[in-house]
Amino acid sequence: MTFLPPDFYLRPTLTVARELLGKTLVRRLDATTLSGRIVEVEAYHQHGDASCHCRNGPTARNEVMFRAGGHLYVYFTYGMHFCMNVVTEEEGIGAAVLIRAIEPLEGIEIMRQHRKGDKPDRGLADGPAKLCQALAIGREENGIFLDGSVAGILDAPVVPDGELQRSSRIGITLGRELPWRYFIASSPWVSRARPSGERK
């Protein structure tokens, strides 16, 4: 198995976000492997992005985002949820791509157990906190490098432009004018078609 090399992540954040669509996110847990196809992402950047955790410079929480591309930034929010991001660009730049939804591929029954309940497959990982729950990603995984030992991403052909859609990012107030959410238009596995309140 060949995981994406560091060079993949050491590029402009929007490029990495765009190219992460269609790739396979892999999570190794003991003897089992969980995986899914990335169908929805959002970019965040220290500069020019009022909603980025790094907008005011380094802090204890966002330190991982300033590391070199290829690390995993996991943060805790709303008192109960984790979200995972792929760090991008060179060390010293605070930028990352939030993984918002995957299409479950391997280990679906394990994901269902992690999600506690008898959820339909579509509800297993169609949201940033749901996907972390399904893949058992939490505090422990913050700061790991995506070399495949704990988690990693496998290459896959780039999704053609015609299958892509962009929108403003979900659940933020500042920076909602930036069209930094990318998703696969026809995929039934995305969290939603468009941000709520946004019209067709």
Added chain:
DNA sequence: CAGTCGATGTACT
């Protein structure tokens, strides 16, 4: 279907 709202911990003002 869409919209509203409470849960619940923590980083930061």
Added chain:
DNA sequence: GTACATCGACTGG
């Protein structure tokens, strides 16, 4: 104190 890159349960149409 307040806001929060969310979710699930609930309401009304």
